[in-house]
Structures are given as C-alpha cells and as structure tokens.
Amino acid sequence: MHIQLAFIDYAILATYLAFVLAIGWALKRHTRTSHDFFQSGRSIPAWITGLAFLSANLGAQEVMGMAASGAKYGIATSHFYWVGAVPAMIFVGVFMMPFYYGSRARSVPEYLRLRFDEKTRGFNALTFAAMTVFSSGVSLYAMGLLMAALLGWDFHFSILLSAVIVLAYIFLGGLTSAIYNEVLQFFLIVAGFFPLVMIGLADVGGWGGLKTRLVEVATARGFAPGAYSESWRHMTNASSNPMGVEWFGLAMGLGFVLSFGYWCTDFLVVQRAMAADSMSAARRTPLIAAVPKMLFPFLVILPGMIAIALTQAGGDFQLPTKPDGTLNYDMTIPMMLGHYFPPGILGLGLTALMASFMSGMAGNVTAFNTVWTYDIYQSYWKPQASDAHYLMIGRLATIFGIAGNVTAFNTVWTYDIYQSYWKPQASDAHYLMIGRLATIFGIAASVAAAYVATVFNNIMDLLQLVFAFVNAPLFATFLLGMFWKRATGHGAFTGLVAGTAAAAVHHGLSLPAEAAAGIKGGWIAAMTDYPSEMAQNFWTAIWAWTVCFLLTILVSLGTRAPQDSQLTGLVYSLTPRPEETETRWYRKPGPLGAVILAAAALLNLLFW
Amino acid sequence: MGLDIRKPIGGLLIAVGLQLAVYGMLSDPSIYKRSMDINVNLAWGLVLTGGGALFLLWSRRAEKTVR
Numbered sequence: 001m002h003i004q005l006a007f008i009d010y011a012i013l014a015t016y017l018a019f020v021l022a023i024g025w026a027l028k029r030h031t032r033t034s035h036d037f038f039q040s041g042r043s044i045p046a047w048i049t050g051l052a053f054l055s056a057n058l059g060a061q062e063v064m065g066m067a068a069s070g071a072k073y074g075i076a077t078s079h080f081y082w083v084g085a086v087p088a089m090i091f092v093g094v095f096m097m098p099f100y101y102g103s104r105a106r107s108v109p110e111y112l113r114l115r116f117d118e119k120t121r122g123f124n125a126l127t128f129a130a131m132t133v134f135s136s137g138v139s140l141y142a143m144g145l146l147m148a149a150l151l152g153w154d155f156h157f158s159i160l161l162s163a164v165i166v167l168a169y170i171f172l173g174g175l176t177s178a179i180y181n182e183v184l185q186f187f188l189i190v191a192g193f194f195p196l197v198m199i200g201l202a203d204v205g206g207w208g209g210l211k212t213r214l215v216e217v218a219t220a221r222g223f224a225p226g227a228y229s230e231s232w233r234h235m236t237n238a239s240s241n242p243m244g245v246e247w248f249g250l251a252m253g254l255g256f257v258l259s260f261g262y263w264c265t266d267f268l269v270v271q272r273a274m275a276a277d278s279m280s281a282a283r284r285t286p287l288i289a290a291v292p293k294m295l296f297p298f299l300v301i302l303p304g305m306i307a308i309a310l311t312q313a314g315g316d317f318q319l320p321t322k323p324d325g326t327l328n329y330d331m332t333i334p335m336m337l338g339h340y341f342p343p344g345i346l347g348l349g350l351t352a353l354m355a356s357f358m359s360g361m362a363g364n365v366t367a368f369n370t371v372w373t374y375d376i377y378q379s380y381w382k383p384q385a386s387d388a389h390y391l392m393i394g395r396l397a398t399i400f401g402i403a404g405n406v407t408a409f410n411t412v413w414t415y416d417i418y419q420s421y422w423k424p425q426a427s428d429a430h431y432l433m434i435g436r437l438a439t440i441f442g443i444a445a446s447v448a449a450a451y452v453a454t455v456f457n458n459i460m461d462l463l464q465l466v467f468a469f470v471n472a473p474l475f476a477t478f479l480l481g482m483f484w485k486r487a488t489g490h491g492a493f494t495g496l497v498a499g500t501a502a503a504a505v506h507h508g509l510s511l512p513a514e515a516a517a518g519i520k521g522g523w524i525a526a527m528t529d530y531p532s533e534m535a536q537n538f539w540t541a542i543w544a545w546t547v548c549f550l551l552t553i554l555v556s557l558g559t560r561a562p563q564d565s566q567l568t569g570l571v572y573s574l575t576p577r578p579e580e581t582e583t584r585w586y587r588k589p590g591p592l593g594a595v596i597l598a599a600a601a602l603l604n605l606l607f608w
Numbered sequence: 609m610g611l612d613i614r615k616p617i618g619g620l621l622i623a624v625g626l627q628l629a630v631y632g633m634l635s636d637p638s639i640y641k642r643s644m645d646i647n648v649n650l651a652w653g654l655v656l657t658g659g660g661a662l663f664l665l666w667s668r669r670a671e672k673t674v675r
Contacts, residue, residue, distance in 0.1 A: 008627065008628075008631045011627055012624055012627060012628070015620065015623050015624055015627070016620065016624070019616055019619065019620045019623075022616070023611070023613075023616055026611050027611060048613060180611065180613050180616075183613055183617065184613070184616060184617055184620060187617055187620075187621065188620070191621065191624070191652075191656055191659075195648055195652050199643050199644055199646065199648065202644045202646075203644055339642065340642055340643055340644075341642070341643065341648070342635075342639040342640055342642060342643055342648065342649065343631075343635070343639060344627075344628050344631045344632060344635065344648075344649035344653075345628060345643075345648050345649050345652060348624060348628065348652075
C-alpha cells in the first residue's frame with residue numbers, strides 16, 4: 001500500500017522542519033561551553049524539562065510500539081503506563097532526584113564513580129553507550145522501512161533526511177536544543193494523533209462499541225470475552241491473557257524491575273531532569289511528565305485496539321501480514337493514518353510520526369554524547385583538556401553517534417562524511433582514533449540492531465529485552481547505592497557484571513512459544529518456555545535484578561566499608577533532607593506525587 | 609535560556625492550523641468520506657490555531673509579569 005501525498009501534506013511537513021531547525025539556530029549563540037552543551041547550563045524551568053522527560057521516551061518504541069502492543073495484547077498494554085511508568089516516575093522524583101541533582105554529577109555513570117568507584121562507572125558507561133546507539137539504530141531503521149513502505153520514499157533518503165535534521169539541531173544547540181525541540185514535538189505528536197483516535201472511535205461506535213467488537217477478537221484466539229478490554233481481570237493465569245503473563249511476573253518484572261530500572265537509572269530521561277534550574281524543579285520534572293504519561297494510553301493504545309477489532313471484523317481495513325503469516329503489528333499506526341486521514345491532516349499525522357522518531361533519536365544522541373565525552377573520553381583518554389576541547393568532542397560524538405546509525409546502511413556515505421569532517425583536524429592523530437572507534441562502535445551496533453529488529457514483529461518486545469540486560473541489574477545497584485551506606489565499590493561492580501551475565505544466561509536458557517532458538521533466546525539450551533516474548537523479558541529482568549541485588553550485598557559485606565565522610569550527598573541516610581521552599585501543594589514533590597499516584601490507581605480500577 | 613519556547617510552539621500550531629483550516633474550506637467534500645464525513649481539516653485546523661494563540665498569550669503574560 002502506497003499513500004499518495006498531496007502538496008498540502010508536504011507543506012505541513014516543511015513547516016515543522018523549518019521550526020525545528022530555526023530553534024537549533026536560535027540557540028546556537030547561547031551554547032558556548034560544554035556545560036551549556038551537555039547540561040543546558042542547568043537553567044530550564046520544570047514544565048519544559050518535564051515535557052522533554054516524557055518526549056525523549058516518546059520515540060518510535062512509544063508511538064509505533066505501543067500501538068502495536070495495543071493490537072497484540074489489548075488493553076493490558078496500559079500496564080506499561082499505569083503500573084510500569086507512573087509509580088517509578090514518582091519514585092525517581094521524590095526519592096532519587098535529590099542525589100542525582102544534589103551530587104552535581106553530570107551523568108548517571110559519573111554518579112556511580114562518586115558513590116562507588118571507577119570500574120563500576122566504566123562498566124556502566126560502556127553498556128549504556130552501546131544501548132543508546134542500539135536503540136537509536138532500531139528507531140532509525142524502523143523509520144526508513146516505514147517511509148519506504150508507506151510513501152515509496154527511498155529508504156536511504158528518509159533515513160538521511162531525519163538524521164541530518166536531528167544532527168543539525170543538536171550540533172548547534174546541544175541539550176537545550178534537543179529539550180526545546182522535544183517539547184515542540186510533544187505538542188505535535190498530540191496534535192497529530194488525537195484526531196485519529198476520535199475518528200477511529202466514532203467509526204467503531206465509541207468505547208462501548210469497541211469493547212463489543214473485541215469480544216470477537218478474544219474468543220477467536222481462545223480467550224475469555226473480555227481478555228482484550230479488561231486489564232487486570234485475566235492476569236491470574238499466564239495462559240488466560242494475550243500478553244502471556246500472570247500478575248506476579250507483571251508486577252515484579254514490569255512494575256518493579258523494568259520500570260524502575262528504566263525511569264530511575266536511564267540517563268536518557270534522567271538527563272532532562274538534571275538540566276532543570278533548581279532542585280525543586282528537578283524533582284518535579286518526572287512528576288510533571290507523569291501526568292501526560294498517564295493519559296497516553298488513550299492516544300497510542302486505542303488505535304491499536306481499534307485496528308485489531310477492524311481486522312477481525314474483516315472489513316476494508318486489514319493489518320498487513322509478515323512473510324511467515326503473522327500479523328505485522330508495527331504497521332498499525334501508519335495503516336490507520338492512511339485509512340482514516342484525508343490529505344491535509346494526513347500530512348500532520350505523518351509529521352507527528354516523524355517528530356516521534358526524531359525526539360526519540362535526539363534523546364539517545366544527547367545522552368550518548370554526554371556519557372561518551374565525560375565518562376569515557378575525559379576519564380580514560382584525556383582528563384586535563386580545556387572546556388572548548390570537550391565541547392568539540394561532544395559535537396564530534398553527536399556526528400558519529402548519528403552517522404554511525406545512518407551510515408550502517410550506506411557505507412559510501414560513511415566515508416564521505418567521516419573523512420570530510422576529519423580532514424580539518426588531520427594533524428591530530430588523536431581525533432582520528434576517537435572518531436574511528438566511535439564510528440566502528442556505532443556502525444557495528446546499528447547493523448546488529450537493524451538485523452535483530454527484523455526478527456521481531458513488535459519493536460517493544462525487542463526494546464524491553466535490551467532494558468532487561470542493561471537497566472534491570474543497574475536498578476539494584478542504585479537502590480543499594482542510594483539507600484544502604486554499607487554498599488561498596490567491589491560489591492556494586494561484581495553485582496552489576498553478574499546481573500548482566502544472569503540476564504544473558506536466562507535469555508540463553510528460555511524461549512518464547514513458537515520461536516526458534518537464536519536471537520530470541522534458547523541459544524544455550526531451551527530449558528523453559530514462555531507464552532510470549534514479553535513474559536520472557538519480564539523474567540529475564542527479574543533474574544538480572546535479583547542476582548545483582550543479592551551479590552552486591554554479599555560482596556559488600558565481605559569488603560571494607562566506605563567512610564561516611566565520602567558519602568555525604570550520595571546516600572539517603574547521610575544526606576540532609578532538601579529544604580522545602582515551595583508553599584503550594586502542587587509545587588511540593590511529596591503531595592504532588594501522592595495525588596498522581598492516586599490518579600493512576602483509579603485508572604487501573606476503571607479498566608480492571 | 610535566551611529563547612521562550614512558548615513562542616515557537618504557538619507559532620508552529622498557528623502555521624499548521626491555518627494551513628489545515630484554509631485547505632479544509634477549499635477542498636472537495638468527497639475526500640472526507642474516509643474520516644466519517646467530518647471535515648477534519650477545517651475543525652482540527654481551527655482547534656490548533658486557537659491552541660497556538662493561547663501559547664502566544666501565555667508567553668506575553670509571562671513577559672509582562674517579569675517586567
């Protein structure tokens with residue numbers, strides 16, 4: 001299926017691109033030091049960092065992946081929001097932000113060095129850098145495929161276009177530019193998808209009509225009639241709901257380990273809060289983000305549920321199938337846009353889709369270049385250089401981080417960009433090595449990411465797998481590091497390495513139903529199997545977290561305790577409580593968090 | 609900071625909203641069959657324009673209180 005775009009559609013896309021570039025350009029003169037480039041000079045108000053916090057996470061995985069999950073798993077996908085996001089976002093704002101913001105660390109790995117030691121930080125910096133390049137590779141690849149399939153655009157052209165634009169605005173304005181554009185993209189995404197949901201609901205006869213239609217979907221797959229429209233009622237047994245998980249795996253794997261691991265330790269989102277203009281604003285950042293986050297299921301999950309209902313009814317809307325006969329859930333949003341939107345608003349819908357790719361990618365790129373520059377380059381290569389030098393390295397990393405992804409698909413172009421950029425610095429062999437390393441690293445990870453992505457029929461399954469490896473054990477490290485002063489550097493490092501290894505072993509020993517051994521697991525021996533990829537991911541995360549948690553405690557008790565004087569501002573019991581300067585309840589993190597948590601609980605009950 | 613983000617947000621919403629609304633007034637009504645016979649361009653274009661105007665107003669008010 002190809003969609004023919006009219007002139008008006010291109011005009012809207014062009015309007016958006018012009019605004020994005022103009023913001024980067026306008027911020028250029030405010031970006032003079034590496035502090036500006038990587039941390040936005042710590043000067044941004046809370047509502048902006050809050051929306052950026054949400055928007056950096058609002059990449060391809062969010063819009064396309066959550067709609068895909070909505071079609072594949074039904075309303076149970078809302079667990080990713082009301083169980084798997086909101087509580088963790090409140091926790092990081094109320095309890096953890098004082099240490100991130102207060103310690104003056106510039107990145108999450110840097111906090112690990114302050115709290116533990118160099119090796120813990122090095123390990124985390126490397127796995128994190130690999131993960132960000134991997135994720136942005138996946139989203140870039142998905143977008144290239146989408147534009148090619150949907151609009152008949154050239155695969156390389158669509159990848160290049162969005163990469164060059166993201167590159168331009170980050171290169172010019174650094175983190176501030178990424179954050180500002182994320183806020184802009186947030187409003188655009190809402191503007192593009194809201195009418196889709198309204199028209200779709202009008203078509204199926206509102207929420208009531210949708211529920212009736214989903215009964216057919218559920219019974220055709222052998223589930224109870226309400227399995228696609230009730231989020232908790234069918235969770236007592238893994239085989240009675242489409243997600244294939246039972247309540248314990250869900251609450252522990254998603255609600256606790258994966259969710260807290262992602263929202264509390266992933267520098268991609270934490271970086272936005274660290275750019276805030278005050279401690280109070282930093283703590284409110286995730287709380288402000290939690291409010292729209294709570295409402296997002298209506299925007300992204302509903303289209304998926306409508307799509308599967310229409311497909312089941314056998315009308316003129318059908319989700320496409322993959323070569324192996326399974327439904328290609330990732331195409332949900334693009335197919336819905338093409339089905340319901342006339343020219344004009346179609347351009348807005350596609351622009352919103354593109355904006356979501358860009359905000360997700362920009363998030364990865366800004367997080368990558370900070371960790372690369374401060375935690376890898378400055379720590380291990382060149383500790384004593386001038387600030388201007390680090391600013392330049394950050395910009396180089398932006399280019400290589402993006403180029404690494406882009407060029408994976410177009411080797412010729414790699415060498416053009418790479419060489420033409422490198423030439424001016426030809427005298428300095430140093431940069432050559434750094435550039436080459438970054439490029440090789442980026443390309444290898446992206447090729448792998450792109451190859452791996454083709455195996456999954458839902459990007460979300462793949463991304464959760466990556467999080468289970470990197471974020472799940474890290475959350476145990478942070479929990480102990482921030483709240484148990486006895487935890488030591490040796491303990492943290494051993495726990496982290498062993499936790500990651502445990503994730504690998506569990507993944508190697510288990511297999512989702514109907515999958516072949518290989519990238520989806522079972523590469524050691526398929527000893528157990530799970531009803532779905534998601535169930536396997538939850539349990540991989542649970543294993544990784546538990547191993548890291550226990551081992552960190554054991555090794556810490558066997559090694560010399562750190563001195564209290566070194567831990568002030570880094571550990572809960574040795575840090576003075578942040579002073580409450582705000583007077584109104586909605587500006588105080590504690591009360592605000594409690595209200596949001598109650599609202600999330602209410603939503604769970606409404607769709608029980 | 610140096611840049612009030614409310615201005616570009618308002619500007620973008622108005623620019624896109626006006627394009628949609630004008631196109632909605634000029635376009636052939638038969639193209640709206642697929643959107644349940646709602647002239648979604650005109651309706652949503654006006655909503656976005658209004659939303660954009662609110663952002664610009666908010667920005668103006670914030671400037672006044674600073675001065």
